[in-house]
Amino acid sequence: MVGHGDVVAELARRQPVADIHGRLVADMPRVDCPKCGVVVARVSWAEPGSRFTRDFESECAWPVSVANQKTVGGFPHIVWRTAGDIARRVAERLGTAMPSPFDGLAAIGVATMY
Numbered sequence: 001m002v003g004h005g006d007v008v009a010e011l012a013r014r015q016p017v018a019d020i021h022g023r024l025v026a027d028m029p030r031v032d033c034p035k036c037g038v039v040v041a042r043v044s045w046a047e048p049g050s051r052f053t054r055d056f057e058s059e060c061a062w063p064v065s066v067a068n069q070k071t072v073g074g075f076p077h078i079v080w081r082t083a084g085d086i087a088r089r090v091a092e093r094l095g096t097a098m099p100s101p102f103d104g105l106a107a108i109g110v111a112t113m114y
Helices: 054-064 069-074 080-095
Strands: 002-013 023-033 037-040
Touching: 054 069, 054 080, 069 080
Parallel strands: none
Antiparallel strands: 002 023, 023 037
16 A cells, blocks of 8 residues: 555544543545555554544443443443444454354253243
8 A cells, every 4th residue: 555645634532531522633644555445544543434442432332232222322422323333343343352152162952841
């Protein structure tokens, strides 16, 4: 990939600390990928296509595992659909890193009593 010259200002939300809201602003160079065309360069603190930092997404995804999307959406001040999108991205990211409790499972036995 080679630099394309344009620089895009990207914003990524962070979780408020002590009711102080912040945004991460960074220059995002565009690169000319032979396969994809001109795209924004990858950054270490966010997933491709996301408007949020990885830390913010991880913090939002944990409550989704124990509450519904609408409840979680109110916590970090995001809409419920965004909470679902974040949960999907985090699950995809962690899915390859986390072993399944069913890895190596050969059989499941079910006992029924009538």
